[in-house]
Amino acid sequence: MEPRSSGLQRLVREVAKFGTVGVAGIFVNLAVFNLVRHGSNLPVVRASIIATVVAIAFNYVGFRYWTYRDRERSGRTKELTLFLFFSAIGLVIENGVLYAATYGMGWDSSLQSNFFKFAGIGVATLFRFWSYRTWVFRVEPSQEAESILAAASQSRTEPEPRTQRVP
Numbered sequence: 001m002e003p004r005s006s007g008l009q010r011l012v013r014e015v016a017k018f019g020t021v022g023v024a025g026i027f028v029n030l031a032v033f034n035l036v037r038h039g040s041n042l043p044v045v046r047a048s049i050i051a052t053v054v055a056i057a058f059n060y061v062g063f064r065y066w067t068y069r070d071r072e073r074s075g076r077t078k079e080l081t082l083f084l085f086f087s088a089i090g091l092v093i094e095n096g097v098l099y100a101a102t103y104g105m106g107w108d109s110s111l112q113s114n115f116f117k118f119a120g121i122g123v124a125t126l127f128r129f130w131s132y133r134t135w136v137f138r139v140e141p142s143q144e145a146e147s148i149l150a151a152a153s154q155s156r157t158e159p160e161p162r163t164q165r166v167p
Contacts, residue, residue, distance in 0.1 A: 021062035029055035068137035094120035
């Protein structure tokens with residue numbers, strides 16, 4: 001197995017775990033959104049912001065203790081600060097889509113609100129995946145080197161055949 005394919009496999013596993021936590025977070029987000037929207041008199045975007053904050057808390061636990069459990073844990077305050085910072089940007093992206101649809105285009109039915117809430121989550125998820133893996137749950141250089149060396153040593157279990165050059 002080549003070190004490159006090992007890196008690709010790690011990325012695929014990471015995306016799968018991120019997606020699993022993310023899908024669960026989407027259910028939490030949409031459930032809280034609909035409960036708040038239909039159970040109170042709050043405007044649609046305020047209900048969405050409350051739901052997004054609940055989902056952010058849910059997702060942090062899933063990402064820290066499952067998706068990125070193998071990542072560095074020494075700077076927990078810095079990690080949480082960065083997570084909240086990038087989550088806040090994701091919150092603005094997610095709810096900006098809903099705001100534009102609701103107040104910019106007048107699409108405020110329950111179905112339309114859920115559709116644009118979901119669309120906003122999708123756009124924000126792309127940003128969150130990039131920012132979390134790049135800035136929040138970073139791979140330490142020594143971990144990356146160790147995993148590449150381990151993959152390289154596994155691929156060299158059989159000696160390479162020698163070739164002779166004939167003059």
